Amino acid sequence: MKRHIATTCAATAALLTGCQTSPADPAPAAIYATADHASGVHAVDAWLLGKPRVAEASSSAEPRTLALESVTAELLAAGIRCIEEQARVVSANIANANTPAYKRRFVKITTANIEAGGHVYQVPVVQSVDTVFATGALEVTERCLDVGIDGEGFFSVILPDGQIAYTRDGRFHVDADGKLVTGAGNIVTPEITVPADTLEISVDPYGRVSGRTAGAPDINTQFGQLQLHRFVNPGGMRSAGDNVMRPTDASGHPMTGTPGSQGLGTLKQGFREGSNVNMAKELVDLQLLMKQQEMLTKVLAHFGMIVP
Numbered sequence: 001m002k003r004h005i006a007t008t009c010a011a012t013a014a015l016l017t018g019c020q021t022s023p024a025d026p027a028p029a030a031i032y033a034t035a036d037h038a039s040g041v042h043a044v045d046a047w048l049l050g051k052p053r054v055a056e057a058s059s060s061a062e063p064r065t066l067a068l069e070s071v072t073a074e075l076l077a078a079g080i081r082c083i084e085e086q087a088r089v090v091s092a093n094i095a096n097a098n099t100p101a102y103k104r105r106f107v108k109i110t111t112a113n114i115e116a117g118g119h120v121y122q123v124p125v126v127q128s129v130d131t132v133f134a135t136g137a138l139e140v141t142e143r144c145l146d147v148g149i150d151g152e153g154f155f156s157v158i159l160p161d162g163q164i165a166y167t168r169d170g171r172f173h174v175d176a177d178g179k180l181v182t183g184a185g186n187i188v189t190p191e192i193t194v195p196a197d198t199l200e201i202s203v204d205p206y207g208r209v210s211g212r213t214a215g216a217p218d219i220n221t222q223f224g225q226l227q228l229h230r231f232v233n234p235g236g237m238r239s240a241g242d243n244v245m246r247p248t249d250a251s252g253h254p255m256t257g258t259p260g261s262q263g264l265g266t267l268k269q270g271f272r273e274g275s276n277v278n279m280a281k282e283l284v285d286l287q288l289l290m291k292q293q294e295m296l297t298k299v300l301a302h303f304g305m306i307v308p
Helices: 002-017 028-032 068-095 279-303
Strands: 105-116 119-131 138-140 147-150 155-158 164-167 187-189 198-203 208-213 216-225 228-230 255-257 266-269 271-273
Touching: 068 105, 068 119, 068 279, 138 147, 155 228, 198 216, 198 266
Parallel strands: 147 271
Antiparallel strands: 105 119, 138 271, 147 266, 155 164, 155 187, 198 208, 208 216, 228 255
């Protein structure tokens, strides 16, 4: 049975060297690779088997006790669940590869402990789905209400529930009330109202929104001021759908200022920010995940077990 568990651990460990690590982080297996010779199991990744070699890697919860015969199925179940979540997130990245200002997401994996036969085994579990906030390339559109952020910062908007959220998607429109809104209809804050007889609109690098109107065609009238907001930890923000993010305690409070000041980026009218998804990488990742899932399914079938 220990030999079977070791085989399953080695198979399941493949998912840890795969797709969904942050670009800034090494692969988890590279951090936790070791062997538990004392248990008599040779060359098995300690991410899955044996007592944790790095304290931060293990769950703080008490290990669940299982019959030794159940450990193999538990390892397989954990691996398959992680792969399914990874595949879901990778598929979403691929689907949004052409969505302006979309930020790539990745699955962060940690471990939980189970106990059987006097030994503690580790199984992979999904810890969170995090966002990579690398800036996408600015693309020329020549549309006057497309505004790209060249550097750090977010626009703020009012969601339908009245809460403030943040986005880098500067594809703006003017609604029926003359207010500047996003493509999803969320009002940009501070609110900017564009007169109904406006002939043209300009947005300068520092966020001043102005234009000429039919009533005063020879005067450039300022309609409002765009502001930008940045966070100490933007990775702590959480998606609210429609390409907007909500702040959390982890992200901290926003620091607000005029574009071009306080470390904030400047604005470029007639540009939009592209997605930061690398389509080729995501396709390779998805293919690898499918192979890993197939491998674990074959191991499951070999042992004649049902995933718990």
